[in-house]
Amino acid sequence: DAKTTQPPSMDCAEGRAANLPCNHSTISGNEYVYWYRQIHSQGPQYIIHGLKNNETNEMASLIITEDRKSSTLILPHATLRDTAVYYCIVRVAHYGGSQGNLIFGKGTKLSVKP
Amino acid sequence: EAGVAQSPRYKIIEKRQSVAFWCNPISGHATLYWYQQILGQGPKLLIQFQNNGVVDDSQLPKDRFSAERLKGVDSTLKIQPAKLEDSAVYLCASSPRTGTDTQYFGPGTRLTVL
Numbered sequence: 001d002a003k004t005t006q007p008p009s010m011d012c013a014e015g016r017a018a019n020l021p022c023n024h025s026t027i028s029g030n031e032y033v034y035w036y037r038q039i040h041s042q043g044p045q046y047i048i049h050g051l052k053n054n055e056t057n058e059m060a061s062l063i064i065t066e067d068r069k070s071s072t073l074i075l076p077h078a079t080l081r082d083t084a085v086y087y088c089i090v091r092v093a094h095y096g097g098s099q100g101n102l103i104f105g106k107g108t109k110l111s112v113k114p
Numbered sequence: 115e116a117g118v119a120q121s122p123r124y125k126i127i128e129k130r131q132s133v134a135f136w137c138n139p140i141s142g143h144a145t146l147y148w149y150q151q152i153l154g155q156g157p158k159l160l161i162q163f164q165n166n167g168v169v170d171d172s173q174l175p176k177d178r179f180s181a182e183r184l185k186g187v188d189s190t191l192k193i194q195p196a197k198l199e200d201s202a203v204y205l206c207a208s209s210p211r212t213g214t215d216t217q218y219f220g221p222g223t224r225l226t227v228l
Contacts, residue, residue: 043205043219087156104156
C-alpha cells in the first residue's frame with residue numbers, strides 16, 4: 001500500500017501557484033519523497049525528489065517539513081498543461097533489488113482553470 | 115534521446131483470448147518495469163527486470179500473465195487467457211539501474227477486454 005495521503009482533487013487558477021500537499025507521517029530516515037505526474041493518456045513523468053532539504057528544479061519546488069512527515073509540491077505559475085494527476089511517493093534510497101520500487105496511490109487530480 | 119516505446123497503443127479483445135504487448139526501453143537502461151493501471155487508480159508494478167533477469171514478479175498473476183526480456187533490451191508482456199478485469203492500461207518504464215534511479219515511462223497500451 002502507498003505510504004502517503006493526498007487530497008483527491010484540487011483546482012488552481014492559471015498563472016497562480018499550485019500547492020499540492022502530501023502527508024507521509026510514517027516515513028523512515030532512509031526514504032526519499034518523490035513526485036510524479038500523469039497527464040491524461042500519457043505515462044507518469046518524474047517531477048522532483050528530496051530527502052530533507054527543499055529542492056527546486058525547472059518544473060517545481062519541493063518543500064519538506066523539518067520532521068519530514070509532510071511535504072508540498074509547488075508549481076509556481078500553473079498553466080493549463082499542468083492539469084494532471086500528481087503522485088507523491090516515498091521510496092527508499094537503495095540501489096539494487098526491488099526495495100526502491102515505486103508504489104503509487106491514487107494521487108491528486110489538479111485542474112488548472114483559465 | 116528517444117523515450118520508452120510501446121505498441122500497440124490500443125487493443126480490444128474478447129475474454130479468454132490472448133494478447134501481447136511490446137516495450138522498447140531507453141537505450142542503455144538496464145532495468146525495465148511493467149505496470150498495470152486500472153481506471154481511477156495509480157499504476158501497480160507487475161514485474162521488474164534487471165538486464166534479462168527477473169528482480170521482482172511478486173504481483174504478477176502468473177497463472178495468466180507472463181513476461182520476458184530475452185536479450186536484456188526489449189520486452190513482451192503476455193496475457194493468456196484474458197479476463198474482463200484485465201482491462202487496464204499497461205505501462206512500461208525503464209531506468210538506468212534499479213533502486214532509486216528515476217523511472218521513465220512509455221505512453222502505455224490501453225487494453226479493453228469484452
